[in-house]
Ligand SMILES: Nc1ncnc2c1ncn2[C@@H]1O[C@H](COP(=O)(O)OP(=O)(O)OP(=O)(O)O)[C@@H](O)[C@H]1O
């Protein structure tokens with residue numbers, strides 16, 4: 001088996017007249033945790049359903065661990081642990097009963113099954129609800145049952161559709177830790193709408209918009225690629241008007257734009273200065289403020305963040321400043 | 323095969339976690355009791371024939387309630403997605419579901435054994451027709467259940483599945499009841515398609531291979547259609 005665990009080529013999915021996915025190609029290697037981002041209806045869930053062989057693509061194909069989704073769907077499914085969107089579970093079953101069922105379906109029996117059960121129950125902190133019926137659980141606990149069933153057979157590939165939805169912060173950080181842990185030797189694709197999440201959990205980001213892949217990079221590279229540094233100066237207003245203050249900083253030679261920003265405390269003014277290139281303008285800003293006798297209360301440098309890039313890439317008017 | 327049994331076992335047990343199975347079984351047993359003992363008190367006789375006559379009819383009307391949710395409910399709640407993305411084929415899913423409900427049906431039939439038993443305490447009972455009648459019930463019931471599973475594979479709405487299954491099974495049961503109105507050729511063809519025609523001869527104690535084959539073909543046909551419907555999902 002090569003190191004490429006997921007190889008999707010030209011995946012296309014047509015639902016009637018709706019093109020949910022258009023020629024999406026990507027590869028994921030062993031030991032990678034890939035974040036799948038995109039606005040609602042972009043095609044994330046569709047891609048995952050194709051990879052797990054629940055639906056077939058209208059065009060293109062994919063291989064998981066060397067097995068083709070058309071030729072050997074059973075082999076593909078054996079390699080994958082899947083958490084579908086909205087975590088559909090048999091609500092009338094007890095948690096333990098359900099996990100035993102999934103374990104058996106995954107070919108586990110006897111002592112091996114018991115050992116795996118104990119392990120996943122511990123990993124997803126399900127101990128306290130193990131004897132309850134799934135229908136009685138809170139959303140977060142159901143989510144954990146969904147994760148537990150995906151993990152039970154120690155699959156080399158995990159496909160998780162919005163795994164963090166509904167988890168409280170403590171549990172979310174535990175699951176994040178678990179995903180990072182598992183992701184070291186295995187392969188994980190997870191979709192999410194939480195961009196901060198992606199930065200800490202995922203080594204790579206795929207951004208999909210209207211069925212097309214628009215980015216495939218590490219979170220940092222992505223931020224660096226699209227982003228310029230920005231400098232935010234906090235000034236004491238002292239009766240100066242915003243336009244006067246903008247004037248002061250416009251004299252900086254390397255400044256491309258100077259804008260007032262919302263969010264200052266009363267009596268304070270926030271000004272954003274964007275350089276023409278990647279210059280560090282902090283010294284210039286300080287000088288300009290001093291020579292205009294303005295009181296500089298703070299000065300910080302911000303990189304463009306993932307939110308901005310996400311917005312740029314998925315709204316089609318890329319580059320329009322906000 | 324293991325997966326088939328695991329699916330069947332889960333399905334079978336899940337019936338006992340919800341009210342539907344209990345309600346259906348109670349209604350069947352109560353209705354049967356009512357008709358059975360009514361004849362007994364009115365005419366002073368009780369026979370196993372009487373039980374089979376009523377039970378064959380009651381089951382045609384009530385078994386679709388056990389099958390309506392088999393696939394429709396899994397589709398509505400989305401659990402079908404987790405089931406299908408386990409390493410199983412669509413055929414194994416269909417077979418597992420069918421065996422699961424068949425298991426419940428077996429329990430139901432076992433509960434009716436009290437009727438022939440009570441008849442045998444009242445007088446002499448010829449057990450031969452009883453066993454062939456039970457074989458008939460198993461076969462006709464399997465056909466009704468398979469048709470119900472097929473209907474459940476067509477929709478994600480349990481009530482639609484129930485309605486379709488009821489319509490189909492009642493239709494096949496009732497086919498030989500209006501034969502007098504038809505020309506002979508058409509009549510014998512229709513009679514041959516009727517569930518009750520094949521069932522009644524078994525209830526009389528006659529086991530004819532052709533009757534057995536008839537029900538088996540209905541089961542195979544309905545399960546194959548259900549399999550196709552489940553598979554079609556991939557290409558929608
Ligand atoms: N069964 C279906 N029939 C018709 N259209 C569908 C079906 N499933 C999805 N679609 C359409 O396909 C497109 C992609 O949907 P998909 O569920 O993959 O989006 P997503 O990226 O997962 O969105 P979200 O973030 O909201 O979960 C949408 O336009 C959706 O309306």
Ligand SMILES: [Mg+2]
Nearest residue numbers: 044045046085
């Ligand atoms: Mg989705």
